Amino acid sequence: MTILSPFGAVPPAVLVPSYDRAAVRPGIAHLSVGNFHRAHQAVYIDRVLARPGNAQWGILGIGVMDDAHERAKAESLLAQHGLYTLTECPADAPDSVRFVGSIVEYLHAPDDRAAAIHRLADPAIRIVSLTVTEGGYYIDADGRFQLDHPAIAEDLARPVPHTVFGLVTEALRLRRDAGTGPFTILSCDNLPHNGHVARTAFLTWARARDAVLADWIEAHVTFPSTMVDRITPGVGPLDITRLDTGSGVDDRVPVFCEDFIQWVIEDKFCAGRPPLEEVGVLFTGDVTPYEQVKLRMLNASHSMLGLPGMLMGYRVVSDIMHNPDVVALLEHYLAQDAEPLLQAPPGMELRAYAAQLLRRFSNVAISDQLPRIASDSASKLPVFVRPTAEGTLARGADAARIAFLLSCFAEYLRGHDDTGATYELQEPHLSPEDLALAADEDPAKALDMSVFAGWGLRDHPTFVDLFTQTRTFLRAGGTRACLRALVSPPESAPGI
Incomplete structure (x- = not known):
């Protein structure tokens, strides 16, 4: 058995880092170290560190939220020297377990935000990446950063800011003043043009704080766009017990995920980058086709099964994929709504991609949770579904599946x-x-919610009628009956 500090003897089947972690130094700081980061970006960097000459590209993890969960995670990662087990779960093969060693330093920013800012200002940090969720960029329906949002307005008034925008901007101020140069800001969130979104958010915050500093950031900092993909469920106490039993390792913060992984990045780094192309990352001059396919097919399909699934009483993705009506809904949505509005990237066939998605969703070993998928749909639907909804209405196509999804969202809000x-x-x-x-009581009133601002749904009376009819059916007959009517052949469907 391999001896791995602080875990002691590690079972032979568990893979351990092949590189000397003591020699690794952080060159990347990642803000908000969630399960997805630890199953995705940290894995790619782990692969890079296993190749000679890359010891300068370790990860400094920075927790930014101040709650009990984040504090417990910080304590666990510090106690484990940043190490954790990752269990990869293929659909048709045994699980594999490995230690990921790329996070070589961790700090919890709320404990000392000034110290976090100074740590980001270290010239060795050349990339600051982040996963702060779709809603964490405070961008409104018109693409503007919400300076008047209470959390942002309060942060701008603080001498030492709390938000990611403040922490990063103040670190860039220190680097500018010291003459040590900028770093790249790399968004890894599920947003179209996430580099542009990040640029808008950080520059607007910085300009409100210090216009001269904002000019310097605009001139020197790069904001590459990215597309990230790997299904990574949440991990609860029962999952920890199950994963540790399977690995034979007493890990306080294990992660599990599917075996599929993908990362596409716009090659635009102002301070250098690791050789990620050597470990499976695709660099391109235009991420847009890849991100549109992923967001409008995979992420939108998650919403399409998650919201009605919650109403039907399902709580696990692989369970709902046994429902033939749900599978038919996804097949119809992908083929008839999403695909006609997409341009496939080079080498990708959209029908094959759609079939692969359904296989990934059916992976019983993953058992992703519907409550996680349905959560914060007010941030997700404008990103994942709005472009398809707008395109469907603009071309006068059948909008029944869009109406069903948005109706399920409104009904989901009943709790x-x-x-x-x-x-x-x-x-x-x-x-x-x-x-x-x-x-x-008026079903159509839901279309006036802020989440639908800018969609133009009210400009299509036929859609408003369809939405009203669908919600009325949902309330009177239930989600299963409404879904059955939606996916049944016309000659056998009662209609909605």
Whole structure:
């Protein structure tokens, strides 16, 4: 058995880093070290570190949220020297377990935000990457950064800021003043043109704080766009027990994921980058075709099964994929709604990609959670579904599946499924006024929620009627019956 500090003897089947972690120094700082980062970007960097001459590209993980979960994660990662086990779960082969060693330093910013800023200002840090979720960029429906949002307005007034925008901007100020140069800001969130979104957010925050500094950032900092893909479920206490039993390792923060992994990056780095192309990353001058396919097919399909699935009482993706009506819904949506509006990247066939998605969703070993997928849909739907909805309405195509999805979202906001079982709503970007609109007796009032601002849905009376009819069917007959009517052949469907 290999001896791996601080775990001691490691079972022979568990792979361990082949490089000397003591020689690795951080060249990348990652803000918000969630499960996805640890199953995706950290894995690619782990592969880079295993190749000679790359010891300068370790990861400095920085936690940014101040809650019990984040504090516990920080304590665990510090106790484990940044090491954790990753269990990769193929659909048709045994699981494989490895230690990922690329996070060689970790700090929890709320403990000392000034120290976090100074650490980011270290000239050795050449890339600052982040996964702060779709809603974490404070961009409104018109693509503007929300300077008037209470969290942002309050942060701008602080001497030492708390948000990622403040931490990073202040670190860039120190680097400019010291003459040590900029770093690249690399968004790894599920957003179209995420590099442009990040650039808008950081520059707007910086300009509100210090216009001269903002000019320097605009001239010197690069913001590459990226497309990231790997299904990575949340990990609860039962998952930890299951994963540790399977690996034979007492890991406080294990992660599990599918065996599929993909990363496409715009090659635009102002301070250098690791040779990620040597370990499977695709660099390109235009990420747009890749991100559009992923967001409008994979992520939109997740919403398409997640929201009605919650209403039907499902809680696990692989379970709902046994429902033939759900599979038919996804097949129809992908082939008839999403694909006609997409341009496939070179070498990709959209029909094959769609078939692969359905196989990935059916992977019982992953058992991704529907509550996670349905959470914060107010941030996800404008990103994943709006372009397809707008394109469908513009070309006068059948909008029944769009109406069904948006109706399910409105019904989901009731906080209980069709059987009456309750679930916790996680919609931080919806106001009480939004929730009141969703609950109104007039089904169409939900279209006035802030989440649909700018979609132009009210400009299409036929769609408003279809949405009203669909919500009425959902309320009267339930989600299963409504879905069955939607996917049944015309001659056998009762209609909605």
